[in-house]
Amino acid sequence: MQEQADLVLLNGNVITMDISNMYAEAIAIKKNKIFYVGRNEEAKKLINNSTQVIDLNGKFVMPGFIDSHAHLIGLGESLVFINLRNVKSWEEVIKIISNATKYYKPGEWIIGSGWHQEKFNSKPKPNINGYPIHNELSRVTSENPVLLYHASGHAIFANAKAMEIANINKQTTDPKGGTILRDNNGNPIGIFEENAMNLIIKYWEDYLRKRTKEEIKNDYVKKIQLAINECIKNGITSFHDAGEPFEIVDILNQLADSEKLGIRLYVMINDKIEILKEKLKNYKLTTNRFLNIRAIKLYIDGALGSRGAWLHEPYNDLPNHYGSNVTPLRDLEEICDLAINNNFQVSIHAIGDRANHEVLNLYEKIFKKYPDKKNLRWRIEHAQHLNESDIKRFAQLGIIASMQGIHCTSDASFVIERLGDIRAKEGAYAWRKLLDVGTIICNGTDAPVEEISPIKNFYATVTRKTLEGNYFFPEQKMTRLEALKSYTINGAYASFQEDNLGTITKGKLADIVVLSNDLLNCPEDEILSTKVLYTIIDGKVVYSAN
Numbered sequence: 259m260q261e262q263a264d265l266v267l268l269n270g271n272v273i274t275m276d277i278s279n280m281y282a283e284a285i286a287i288k289k290n291k292i293f294y295v296g297r298n299e300e301a302k303k304l305i306n307n308s309t310q311v312i313d314l315n316g317k318f319v320m321p322g323f324i325d326s327h328a329h330l331i332g333l334g335e336s337l338v339f340i341n342l343r344n345v346k347s348w349e350e351v352i353k354i355i356s357n358a359t360k361y362y363k364p365g366e367w368i369i370g371s372g373w374h375q376e377k378f379n380s381k382p383k384p385n386i387n388g389y390p391i392h393n394e395l396s397r398v399t400s401e402n403p404v405l406l407y408h409a410s411g412h413a414i415f416a417n418a419k420a421m422e423i424a425n426i427n428k429q430t431t432d433p434k435g436g437t438i439l440r441d442n443n444g445n446p447i448g449i450f451e452e453n454a455m456n457l458i459i460k461y462w463e464d465y466l467r468k469r470t471k472e473e474i475k476n477d478y479v480k481k482i483q484l485a486i487n488e489c490i491k492n493g494i495t496s497f498h499d500a501g502e503p504f505e506i507v508d509i510l511n512q513l514a515d516s517e518k519l520g521i522r523l524y525v526m527i528n529d530k531i532e533i534l535k536e537k538l539k540n541y542k543l544t545t546n547r548f549l550n551i552r553a554i555k556l557y558i559d560g561a562l563g564s565r566g567a568w569l570h571e572p573y574n575d576l577p578n579h580y581g582s583n584v585t586p587l588r589d590l591e592e593i594c595d596l597a598i599n600n601n602f603q604v605s606i607h608a609i610g611d612r613a614n615h616e617v618l619n620l621y622e623k624i625f626k627k628y629p630d631k632k633n634l635r636w637r638i639e640h641a642q643h644l645n646e647s648d649i650k651r652f653a654q655l656g657i658i659a660s661m662q663g664i665h666c667t668s669d670a671s672f673v674i675e676r677l678g679d680i681r682a683k684e685g686a687y688a689w690r691k692l693l694d695v696g697t698i699i700c701n702g703t704d705a706p707v708e709e710i711s712p713i714k715n716f717y718a719t720v721t722r723k724t725l726e727g728n729y730f731f732p733e734q735k736m737t738r739l740e741a742l743k744s745y746t747i748n749g750a751y752a753s754f755q756e757d758n759l760g761t762i763t764k765g766k767l768a769d770i771v772v773l774s775n776d777l778l779n780c781p782e783d784e785i786l787s788t789k790v791l792y793t794i795i796d797g798k799v800v801y802s803a804n
């Protein structure tokens with residue numbers, strides 16, 4: 259009997275990232291794995307009545323993006339305040355808030371920000387002085403108080419439930435320096451200006467203060483789910499979470515046990531040094547399809563913008579200042595010892611050239627001390643500014659450079675101020691030099707520091723062109739193929755998952771993304787308009803643009 263597939267993708271422009279079979283036109287998936295990669299006619303033979311078939315019309319297909327450095331809870335937090343900056347009508351606000359309610363339990367406050375009635379294409383109907391009236395939004399949010407900050411920061415919108423909680427009614431008088439907007443009958447319409455804002459806000463703050471442990475946990479769960487949804491929309495199928503405390507790791511373990519993680523998470527534990535010392539021993543490693551916990555995250559220095567990055571020579575724009583070492587080397591070494599003895603991978607945040615130098619020295623020392631420990635794949639997160647003489651050490655020591663393409667272009671404006679031309683040219687985001695000596699670079703966004711968008715990050719990686727149109731030492735850019743590798747197979751390698759992820763290869767887990775543009779060949783100025791058409795995770799279509 260002929261084998262049958264559950265999902266077949268036909269007529270694709272497939273880049274598999276598997277060097278033994280780089281291009282294909284069709285993919286067949288059975289259960290959660292890739293079953294066939296190759297030609298349409300062969301894939302068609304695997305179709306039966308129950309097979310889902312997608313005709314891709316020549317669209318670009320690649321392994322799902324692996325964001326190798328971002329912050330899950332931070333990303334979720336950035337999404338909890340519903341972003342209304344780009345909405346074009348009050349109807350759109352109602353729709354967004356109404357959709358959001360499914361992530362909230364009854365009674366939970368829904369907070370949004372950024373709406374501005376003057377930026378709408380049409381006036382809200384009905385309206386008072388151009389402001390919307392709450393009724394329609396209140397109808398779809400009867401279970402939850404809603405508080406939406408105006409873009410100006412000088413007004414808020416509150417729904418009926420929020421006004422009920424705050425005891426606002428026709429009789430409520432305006433506070434000094436504030437206005438409650440009212441309709442012709444004197445009823446509050448839901449808009450509170452200036453000092454009247456606090457009539458509502460104080461009840462939200464009260465609510466936050468009174469939450470139980472369970473509610474705080476549920477709040478984390480909601481943030482996790484929002485972050486995961488955001489990833490899926492962006493074509494991200496795996497996410498390296500660059501540091502969560504044990505409290506969050508425990509929650510993630512519970513979610514994984516009940517199969518509630520929609521993307522694959524590779525979570526680095528980051529907690530206080532004393533807690534790491536106490537708990538790392540005997541801490542159970544987790545390795546399953548959706549959750550891997552076998553890495554820890556440490557910090558040796560701060561960031562360049564705030565002049566916290568630890569440098570060999572003083573800052574160009576602050577004489578005698580070298581940045582700072584935020585965790586004593588002694589503590590870092592102690593944790594590295596613990597990690598290697600308990601089979602944890604170590605990832606240390608290092609931005610400045612001195613910071614990177616010290617981490618390379620430390621890793622080298624540890625590796626020498628434990629010659630029997632192999633295949634360690636320890637990482638340096640950011641590896642942002644390197645001394646020329648340290649560049650080759652990454653490959654020599656087998657250390658992964660976990661870098662963020664988009665930091666280069668968004669930081670470009672102040673990198674030269676901080677480092678001066680020579681240091682910036684020689685060692686800032688030195689992708690080309692690192693790759694040329696054989697370093698494995700994995701790529702990420704550091705979301706929510708940057709947007710979670712792999713498209714914007716890919717563009718920065720292959721152009722080093724800022725939004726203002728300037729190039730930041732473009733000789734260090736990656737080729738498009740290298741950039742795709744940094745976002746797929748290298749991320750899989752950096753998390754010990756290259757046998758299951760990172761390429762479209764028979765037998766691997768079926769994590770695939772379909773895009774509107776061919777990232778390898780489209781004109782450079784079209785890269786940024788690339789849309790995610792489908793995201794497939796574990797063999798299932800979890801997002802489709804239509």
Ligand SMILES: [Zn+2]
Pocket residue numbers: 327328329500704
């Ligand atoms: Zn980070």
